Amino acid sequence: MFDQFDPADDKMVQVIDNNGKVISKELMPKLSDEEILKLYKDMLFVRTLDQMIVSYQRQGRVYTYPPNYGQEAIGVAAGAVLRHEDWLVPAFRELGAWLAKGVTMREVFMFNMGFEEGTKFAGANHMLPSSVPIASQLLHASGIGYAINYQKKDEVVMAFVGDGGTSEGDFHEALNFAGVWKAPVIFVVQNNQYAISVPVKMQTASVNMAIKSKAYGINGIKVDGNDIFAMLTVFRYAHDYVRTEKQPVLIEAVTYRKGAHTTSDDPTKYRTTDEEKEWDLKDPLRRMKLFLEKKELWSDDKEKKLVDEYEKEIDRQFIETEQTVQYPLEDAIRFTYAEMPQDLRDQQIEHEKFLQWKNARK
């Protein structure tokens, strides 16, 4: 597959077109109707959850949030291939993969409400917290890959970064280390065309992102990130390759961030409506829905009913989270060290004396 879609030829893996028509049957992943529907429902859930968090933010109930809108296929396809024992090293825009690993809605809400507890991901086996410094997390993936080989385990690491992240030194160091160490890592670049306001052509002179793999002696492949079947086919292939060959892979998923960078951003300042309309036709849910309708697996009625259910459950859990979260003083202090220094303990005690004084004045 890597030869067939050599990034030097700027080829891209695609299975369905913008109208949901299968254009390369041989690349269609083997899936039952039930599995196909689950992929769609998972994307629909991510989109619903994502949009509701944005609306909670507008209501002042969560802080800054980076929407997934338009990129749902990549995270959901990743989630479909990651096993319990595989590692997920996230960036911050692959919600489908998070949920598949076992991250709860409560944690997603808490993270965006401003609680570190929301990035513990206690129920998500082998998943690191979200990393803010761009691309720095990729080196963690290479290190985990080294540990997997060293411990002779059958595990795979999947690590995410955006197109802007490919300009960071850590991106290149991570690919280089993983290549030298033969670390079982799938590096995924979500090329959503913008790093906040900076278009991808200002990030690199490379013909595409996947070609950067060649400098590190590893394989790379470019995929239509808005085509969930193409994503799934490539992820399955890469997962198998990385496991058996013990070699890292670089996957470029071409997509479009339909929403803002975060809720603090206004994309109308740096992109045109013509461009947005063009990408609307490539929307991953739209395309898959057209595919499903051709197969008579889906309808507007079914969709409306399901979205209603999702919204009710999301809102119920959001309200429950709002009503039960707490941030006691000790939580701001006690996780800094595994073994807390006495001086830090003393700082807390000193502050508690002040709080006692303050409360006594009331």
Place this chain on the structure above:
Amino acid sequence: MKAMNIVSAVNDALDIKLTEDKSVVVYGEDVGYEGGVFRVTEGLQKKHGVERVFDSPLAESGIAGTAVGMAAAGLRPVIEMQFCGFIYPAFNQIISHVARLHNRSRGRYRMPIVIRLPYGGGINALEHHSESMEAIFAHIPGLKVVVPSTPHDAKGLLISAIESDDPVLFLEPKRIYRAIKQEVSEEKFSVPIGKAKVLSEGTDVTVVAYGAMIREVQKAMVMAKEAGYSVELIDLRTIYPLDKETIAASVKKTGRIVFVGEEPRSFGVGSEIMAVANEEAFLHLEAPPKRVSAFDVIVPYPRGEHHYMITPDKIFYEIERTIKF
């Protein structure tokens, strides 16, 4: 017991931990085959294998960043930055992740990483080979910072550092790597992190120092003794967490304190020592607390370094001024 210098003591500690704990791996630039540019890891790859003691690509951020991943996956990496002054590309990984992943994951992922740093001046080296950056790391929440001054402490502290579930910056005073020989036990032993040591008891003044400066203070103390002064010398051994109790108890006894460090003076370890003296022993002070530190300048190239380095006579001069105040 065996005669060891700091190089062989560090090597011995690594050898002991590599032998008893399969989760320990040692890597960095030139660390494997060659055994490091200072030969600190010499022979370890041959004994423990290329998967456990190895050369990494030449990238400091990569070395620190991959250690974060290894630690998350259950290993205990001991990484080397070839010189303390080469660590700058790794700052993001150390400050953003090594120091924080435990907090960010609410204790789910511990970061038992040791970062070995040959540090300090006085070796006639190129630029970026002589820095003393302990204060920068001591200021970062989530890190612990250790500086041995003897072969015994180098071995015992490194064993503690490798066994610590918190990340430890382990600064090795390269100027005295081979300058001191000491009889050190070949058995496993540890020196606790966070405990200073009173090296000499005295009554007139407390001198606080660490690392390569201990030997310079001891030379100054010969002059002080001849002049009839009784100096109490404290070797910090750990910069963070700071052993305030030992410092405060000593200052309460002597009423005077002089800090000696080869770091730039402002906002340094010495500044923190001054704060401890004032906050914990204010009413016992009979003279202003004094810092004997380097200038707030970049370490000069070798021909100018003698202007920068702290010398025994300078230390004696300030000890006497403080006592006579």
